[in-house]
Amino acid sequence: MSKRLKHRLRSVAVVAALLILPQVVQERYFLHIVVMAGIYTIMTMSWNLLAGYSGQLNLGHAAFFGIGAYSSALLAMKLGVSPWFGLLGGGVIAGFFGFLLGFPALRLSGPYLAITTIGFAEILRLVAVNWVDLTRGSLGLSGIPLLTPIRLGSWGMEFYFERDYYYVVLAAVVFTYFCMLRFTHSEFGVSLQALRDDEQGAQSIGIHTSQYKLAVFTISAFFAGMAGGLFAHFTRLVSPDTMSLHVTFDTLTMTMIGGLGTTAGPILGAVLLSLLSEWLRTLEDFFRMDIRLVLYGFLLILTIRFMREGLVGVVRALKEGFSSYGKGRNAGGDHD
Amino acid sequence: MESLFLQQTLNGLIIGSIYSLIAIGLTMIFGVMKISNFAHGDYSMVGAYTAVFLMAWVPGWMGWVGSIIAAAAVVGILGIVTERLIFRPLIGRWTDIDIIMVSIGLFILLENLAQLFFGATPQMISDPFKGATVHIGGVSTSVLRVFCFGFSCIAIGALQIFLNRSKLGVAIRATSQNRFAAQLMGVDINLIYTLTFWVGAALAGVAGVLYGTTFAVHPLMGAMPTLKAFVVTILGGMGNIRGAIFGGFILGIAESLGGNYLAMEYQHAIGFFIIILVLLLRPRGLFGAKEGT
Numbered sequence: 001m002s003k004r005l006k007h008r009l010r011s012v013a014v015v016a017a018l019l020i021l022p023q024v025v026q027e028r029y030f031l032h033i034v035v036m037a038g039i040y041t042i043m044t045m046s047w048n049l050l051a052g053y054s055g056q057l058n059l060g061h062a063a064f065f066g067i068g069a070y071s072s073a074l075l076a077m078k079l080g081v082s083p084w085f086g087l088l089g090g091g092v093i094a095g096f097f098g099f100l101l102g103f104p105a106l107r108l109s110g111p112y113l114a115i116t117t118i119g120f121a122e123i124l125r126l127v128a129v130n131w132v133d134l135t136r137g138s139l140g141l142s143g144i145p146l147l148t149p150i151r152l153g154s155w156g157m158e159f160y161f162e163r164d165y166y167y168v169v170l171a172a173v174v175f176t177y178f179c180m181l182r183f184t185h186s187e188f189g190v191s192l193q194a195l196r197d198d199e200q201g202a203q204s205i206g207i208h209t210s211q212y213k214l215a216v217f218t219i220s221a222f223f224a225g226m227a228g229g230l231f232a233h234f235t236r237l238v239s240p241d242t243m244s245l246h247v248t249f250d251t252l253t254m255t256m257i258g259g260l261g262t263t264a265g266p267i268l269g270a271v272l273l274s275l276l277s278e279w280l281r282t283l284e285d286f287f288r289m290d291i292r293l294v295l296y297g298f299l300l301i302l303t304i305r306f307m308r309e310g311l312v313g314v315v316r317a318l319k320e321g322f323s324s325y326g327k328g329r330n331a332g333g334d335h336d
Numbered sequence: 337m338e339s340l341f342l343q344q345t346l347n348g349l350i351i352g353s354i355y356s357l358i359a360i361g362l363t364m365i366f367g368v369m370k371i372s373n374f375a376h377g378d379y380s381m382v383g384a385y386t387a388v389f390l391m392a393w394v395p396g397w398m399g400w401v402g403s404i405i406a407a408a409a410v411v412g413i414l415g416i417v418t419e420r421l422i423f424r425p426l427i428g429r430w431t432d433i434d435i436i437m438v439s440i441g442l443f444i445l446l447e448n449l450a451q452l453f454f455g456a457t458p459q460m461i462s463d464p465f466k467g468a469t470v471h472i473g474g475v476s477t478s479v480l481r482v483f484c485f486g487f488s489c490i491a492i493g494a495l496q497i498f499l500n501r502s503k504l505g506v507a508i509r510a511t512s513q514n515r516f517a518a519q520l521m522g523v524d525i526n527l528i529y530t531l532t533f534w535v536g537a538a539l540a541g542v543a544g545v546l547y548g549t550t551f552a553v554h555p556l557m558g559a560m561p562t563l564k565a566f567v568v569t570i571l572g573g574m575g576n577i578r579g580a581i582f583g584g585f586i587l588g589i590a591e592s593l594g595g596n597y598l599a600m601e602y603q604h605a606i607g608f609f610i611i612i613l614v615l616l617l618r619p620r621g622l623f624g625a626k627e628g629t
Contacts, residue, residue, distance in 0.1 A: 057433055108615055110432035111372035111574065115566045116615060119608030122563070130601040245559065249444060256437055294452065297445030304438045305425060 018170055022163040031162035035234060037274035038169035039227050042176045043247075044255040044266035046223035051252070052261030053184055054216045055196030056105055059248055060117035063101075063124045064094040064221040066243030068228025070128065070135060073144040073238050083147045083233050090229035091222045097124075098221020102214035109199075121243055128240040140239030147233050165234050172230060173267075176223050181263065183219065192216055253296045257303050259310030268311050339474030344592045350481045351550070352588020353488035357543035358561050359568035359580040360495060361536025367512035367575030368532045371423055371435050375442035377562030379537045381450060382414055383407035383544025384553040388459050400464035400549070404487060407541040415537020416530055418442060424529065443558070450555035458554040461545070484546040491542055492581055495535070499577065508532055512575055540565075560604070567607035571614060 022031055043065060050056045072090030075081040081089065104116045128135045135141065146159045147168065157164040183189050194202040195209050203209050232238045241247075258269020277292040307313050362376045387403035394402060422442055426434060465479040499505035510518040511528045519525050540561070547561060568587050572579020587607050595603035 051433065055433065057436060059436075104612065104615065111366075111436065111566070112570060112615060114372070114436055115563075115570055116612055118563065119567075119605075119612055123602075123605045123608055126602055126605050249440060252437065252440065253444070260433075291448075291452070293444055293448040297441050297443070297448060300441030300444065301422060301438055304434050304441065305422075308434075 015174075022166050026163075028162050031166055033274060033278050035162055035165050035169050037271050038166075038173050039231050039234070040251065040254060040274060041173050041267050041270040042223055042227035042230070043251045044258065044270045045176050045180050046220045046227070047251050048255050048260065048262075048266040049180060049183060049192075049223075050216060050220040052255065052265075053189060053196065054192040054213070056213065056216065057110065057114045058101070058105075058117045058217070058220070059114045059245075059252075060101065060119075060121035061220075061224055061251055062243045062245065062247035063121035064098060064224035065228040065231070065247055066121075066124065066128065066238075066240070067094040067097055067221075068225025069232040069238045069242050070141070070228075071225070072229030073141050073232040074134065076145050076233075077141065077143075083145055083229075087226055087229040087233070090232070091226035094225020094228065095218045095222035098217040098219075098224075099214055101221070102217035105213050105217060106210050118245065118248075121245070121248065125240050125243040128243060135240070138240060140237055140241075141232075142237045144232050144236045144238065146236070165230075169230055169234075172226065176226075177267070179223070184263065188212075188215075250296075253300050257299050257310050259312030260308075262309060262312040265310050265312045272311070340596070341593075342473070343475045344596045345589055346475050346477060347481075348589030348592030349585060350477065350485045350588070351592065352585035353485050353492070354543050354546050354550070354584075355561075355564050355568050355587050356581045356584025357488045357491055357546070358540050359565040359572070359584050360492065360577055361539045362565045363569045363572065363575055363577055363580040364508070364512070364532050365536045366569065367577070368508060368515075369423070369427075369529055372432070372439065372566075372574075373423075373442075374436060374439040374562055374566075375418070375446055375558070376439075376536075376540055376565055377560065378443055378446040378450075378558035379411045379415060379540035380544030380547055380561045381446070381553075381555065381558035383411045383541030384461070384548030384557065385450065385454055386410045386541070387461050387545040387548060388454075388553050391461055391464075395462065395464075397464035400461075400545075404542055404545050407545045408538040411541025411544070412534045412538035414541075415533040418537075419530060419533035423533075443562070447555055447558060454555055456555060458552040460552055461549045463549065480549060484550060487542070487546060491539060495539070495577075498535075504528075504531060564607060567611050570611050 021034070025031070043061065046064075047058065047061050050058045050061075068090035070090075071093040072083065072086040075086040075089050076083045101117065101120055105113055108116055129138050131137075147165070149159060150157045157167070159165065184192075191202065191207045191212055194205075194207060195212055199209055228242065231242070254269035254273045255266045256269070257273060258267065259265025273296070276295075280292045280295065283291075303310055307317075309316070358376065358380060361379070362373060365371050365373055365376075384407075386407040387400070390403040390406050391399040393399070422438060423435075426438060430438075463478070463480050465483070468479040469476050470479055470482060497505075499509055507518065507523045507528055508531065510521065511523060511525060511532075515525065518528075543561070548557070551557070564587065568583040569580055571586060572581070572583035587610070590610060591603050591606050594606040598606075
């Protein structure tokens with residue numbers, strides 16, 4: 001029971017710290033980075049559900065992000081839909097595309113699925129580049145409206161400041177986190193893992209693998225689309241680059257380094273790498289170059305080579321090391 | 337009208353030969369080691385930069401031919417190094433996801449290292465034939481492209497002879513068909529792994545020089561050949577070398593004709609449309625090998 005209490009206390013402390021953060025650190029640039037980290041967290045969590053829990057190697061995740069961003073922006077700009085509904089709309093439209101992409105996944109796996117999903121994202125990116133009437137092509141959509149203000153008596157959020165977006169994105173991250181937790185710690189999640197580990201075996205015990213695949217693609221795409229919508233209304237600029245391979249690669253690098261197939265991994269990876277890459281930017285004068293992505297590639301290779309469960313695995317190993325250290329055994333591992 | 341068709345077909349054949357050259361290495365590596373290497377196109381990028389540097393030193397066609405050989409050597413070594421340092425340690429415990437992720441890591445690493453060392457601005461490899469063109473019938477093309485086509489065909493032909501006639505070549509094919517049986521027959525499997533990576537990377541390096549001379553050289557140029565090579569490889573059936581050769585030509589011609597008659601803007605997506613169709617109808621590729629994955 002005390003363990004559970006400790007766990008609860010820790011959660012409360014984390015949430016409290018997150019809630020006061022913008023009151024303590026008011027630097028807008030920093031908050032901008034934190035908001036972007038939050039948006040990426042939603043991306044990594046949704047990708048992790050697909051790749052980590054169900055073993056579906058989707059390399060077209062950026063497409064869902066882009067679809068969400070464009071849909072949400074266009075709903076607000078062309079149809080005058082409130083951005084709040086636009087966020088939801090972007091998620092739903094992305095979810096629909098996720099459902100469609102689920103069909104090839106019924107028959108394909110491994111490199112075949114990887115290439116098909118890349119192809120899906122590349123085709124959509126080219127559509128965004130070439131459908132100039134709707135998307136303004138490579139220029140991208142600019143002047144996307146801010147989220148509409150909320151007023152409750154004297155209290156209100158205006159969305160002129162990063163701080164207000166911070167709370168919205170924080171809410172979205174927490175919402176996504178609990179949804180993922182529900183999904184993965186339920187019969188649904190267990191079935192997904194069975195599907196990942198042994199598809200035929202899963203079928204033989206009566207799991208409708210095709211329904212599960214379609215469902216997990218739809219769900220994952222919905223959240224990625226929502227992240228795209230948040231991105232659109234936050235940065236107010238959406239270009240076809242939102243669907244480029246690099247967005248997918250950033251997402252998967254963060255997830256892998258954090259820990260694929262773990263609950264905390266995607267969050268840890270997205271937040272730490274976002275902050276790390278900003279810190280590296282300040283060192284740019286020292287190195288005279290942008291070494292951010294070099295480091296990403298390097299860390300990704302190291303992660304797969306030495307720590308398959310990413311940072312979460314390292315933390316776990318360290319904990320075990322410390323506890324066994326007390327019993328007089330050799331502490332730590334050779335993890336860096 | 338007819339000459340336009342012929343012209344586009346010719347262009348497609350030429351670019352297709354380069355695609356084949358890149359894809360052969362990818363499909364060989366997949367066949368032998370079951371590795372889907374997403375960094376394969378970056379071997380071409382490194383090959384292209386080898387040419388940029390060598391030709392700054394020795395210009396003209398001598399430099400160009402020299403840089404094709406140099407690219408094969410440099411990138412061949414890079415292939416062996418990446419195999420030893422990155423792929424080999426994972427042998428025996430990898431899943432599809434691990435392998436693809438580690439190769440994506442390598443892709444990101446090579447791409448950005450190139451950006452650090454060579455700068456982001458695109459560079460041109462100057463045409464060793466000074467823009468000379470040839471006319472055959474109603475079609476015309478540059479001498480450079482004729483040579484690109486020629487070199488690709490020679491490299492592909494040489495590889496075919498190597499694979500079919502030499503003992504090592506047969507060992508590679510045997511390993512690709514059945515690793516354990518090959519091992520039982522006394523094939524040194526580790527040597528075959530290294531050899532496959534060496535040959536595959538060197539071919540991609542040569543193709544990189546040809547590709548870079550036809551287009552431009554920049555650090556991010558590797559992504560396109562990687563994707564094209566994967567399209568070709570899937571088209572021909574992964575692990576199927578002959579399939580990769582035909583697949584390359586098919587993709588080259590389809591892009592060229594499709595870009596001309598259907599939609600120029602979507603030229604680079606044509607390959608993806610084709611493989612999505614192919615995978616839905618024939619999941620093992622057009623020249624479907626019986627066993628894949």
